[in-house]
Amino acid sequence: MTNSAKAEAVLALHRFGMGPRPGSIAAVGTDPRGALIADLDRPLTLTAAAVLPTSAKAYRTVADANARRAARAKQAQQQAKRQQTASAPTMSEDQTQGQGADKDAAEMAAKQAAEAVPDPGRPIYLQEAKLRTEAALAAEIGFAERLVWFWSNHFCISANKIQSMSGAYEREAVRANMLGRFVDLLLAVEGHPAMLFYLDNLGSMGANSIAGINRSRGLNENIAREIMELHTLGVRAGYTQDDVISFANVLTGWTLVPPGDNPEHGGEFTFNPRLHEPGGQTVLGKRYEQEDAEQGRAVLRDLAAHPATATHIATKLARHFVADEPPPVLIEQMAKTFRDTEGDLKQVAIAMVSSDEAWRRPPSKLKRPSEWGVGMVRATGATTVDPVRFTGGLELLGEALWRPSAPKGYPDDEASWIDGVGRRLDIANNFAERLAGTADPQAIIEDVFASEISPEVKQAVGRAESRQQALALLFMSADFQRR
């Protein structure tokens, strides 16, 4: 391998992969582009995920726990009241005060009883986080895993709202579809209960639907707006408020099976005709007369095929992988592939890494905390993480897993992340302290970077006063943080 081939292999791993790990430079070989493309043909299923519940099962598990908690609380409260009644005659000096205290005691008993039932959502979340992170650690190159992360963020949900389902959502909707056609990915995510829950569609009902008339409640526009603004066309792509309302009407009835009603299928997607606004709707100038959920699918198909969507997706991908201000030529090459292949996302990814434009920029992008954190662990050759520690670290760095603060997801630009560099130093320092007994910083430079690292970093690492300091400096170097 020549020096420049080595440099391109290192760049391939940082820019498009999960970062180098021992042996991965050699695995990329002299054909980094080919290696990245080949990475897309590897199986993407998380084999270990067989132990994890489906999103619907996870949802039912949490619903069950909540129901049990409520029941226990009620029981405890009743029992506390019975006891008070039984002992009331002996302690009636100050009736009012006594009653107040009794009430407090009953509430306290209810609270304690409820807390005795543990929340199953968090352990599920942590299990999912562990599996996801370990998939990133195990990947030889990790281009496909990076795409999972990209699409999961593009179609983000928030674990703050739906902790138990967040990992399963990514597996079921994103991972399973993100190398197929965009339209299938779009249909999978927008029809997923986690997304419908996150963007408030469960209770959205048409004003003229049966439920709407009976309950005098109505529409929630959230999901319709975010699909057009964030997921497909992009902001200011020519749609109007009327389009949003019509599309929201189209999507009424997209909901999930209530877990309390149906222990077999609770938490799964269902179309509830009683919530659905009857009749045709006009979205972006086109009339949709379909019945039931087919109406929404038809709109989503057209949004997926819209030229604005091709440009929006191409721009976001190029911005995420290549540069904050991606080369317009690259965007156009990718958008054209998107249009020509009817949104074949694998072909779009291949178009990106096949373009010289994607390689010319110097490593200027600041890695997101998640990329940087996984990169550190990979550099040591480790294949497992403590999910509590790992997700805690990401939270400190402002990129809590599956918990972006808004449907827009986590940003891609340097300005959003650079102020966190000080905090990264503390994390790098602590990580380096744990590693210092086993990891050799010089070996990492040779094995993981094939010595393709700036002489300043080599010198700083060589002169460090301890292995801990050497590792911290290495992980904090621009060579390691930028891609």
Next chain:
Amino acid sequence: MGFDHHLPTRRELLVGSGALFAWSQMPRIARAEGRDPRLLVIVLRGALDGLGAVAPVGDPDWISLRGDRALVLDGKPPALPLDAFFALNPAMPNLHRLYKSGKAAIVHAAATPYRERSHFDGQDVLESGLVKPGMTSSGWLNRALLALESSGRVDPRGSRALGIGSVTPLVVRGSAPVMTWVPQRLLPASEDTQNRLLDLYQHTDPKLATVLQARMRLASLGGAPGAGDPMSDDPTLPPPGIARVRAYFAEAAGTAARYLAKPDGPRVGAMGFVGWDTHIAEGAASGQLYNLLGALDGAFAAIESNMGEAWRETAVAVVTEFGRTARINGTQGTDHGTGTVAFLIGGGLNGGRVIADWPGLKPAQLFEDRDLKPTTDLRAVLKGLLRDHLRVEEKVLAEAVFPGSADVKPMGGLVG
């Protein structure tokens, strides 16, 4: 943080990295003699400037060598006199008190057999007890414990070593079981690490340099508790900077002492303190080195008070991988050198002495015209402690603990 904390439970102890073992029975080192000795090794990582810690104020070349950076008896603050020739850094009143009461000794112009200038290799030689770096699977303290156990001189059920910190120091790693304790709050990146990173950024990435500099400025104002310090939300934490370093040193050392003091606890232990690589603005009398030595002095006090009754039977060896250049460099610091000091403290010490075969400071007397010439093999000191304090046989010391050191005779008379 403070060391009036409860001792961590066994469960807390088992959380952490490294080789973890249950620990229980009392090790009976030197039991036949009715003694129960403790040995704690503290490694100062980064290479301590021995001349900045213990100044040869009686050497006629001292002032010309260090100029206005030389510690002197009438300096500001004044160095603490040890004998007619040596004086101690004024940051170390506890060590001075221990020395005066015979419970501390200082070995000067000492070094391991390592003569190069790499921290990593120097630390490997210091802790492995081997002549060369790179053969680093176990440390001399662990092998000494193992030898005591196999010779039947220690109750095998009870032989345990203690490692303090997330990474068990190499000196105590090996086949003999090690229990580790990890301070709950880790140190944020040291000022030295931040300075080096800033220097690296200034040469490679101006944007990152700007951000890091802003953070360091905030931290130096004391307003933002280490702007990015994950532990900073805790109001009980001392402010960043040297106060936090002092608290960390005292907590770590004090905890080690309390384990070693327990009747059923381990009898040997090791820990490391970082930050001694003082290339720039060393500050022996008022800056970085002064502050670190002060923190170390506080750690000595914590050990003494937390050892309780066991202090009588305690020896603590404070060692570093090598020393620093004899002369001050162009940035008011010192570079990697050779000869340096070792501190020995403990109620079991036969102290009150500076032990040195003084080489002198004239250019021709320096090692390679730059370092304090090493005249005492640090292994002799350590072998002396191991033989006379723990009762490891001399032959075992020469072959298993410090392999190939038969020519280096144990230094006698270190313990009372």
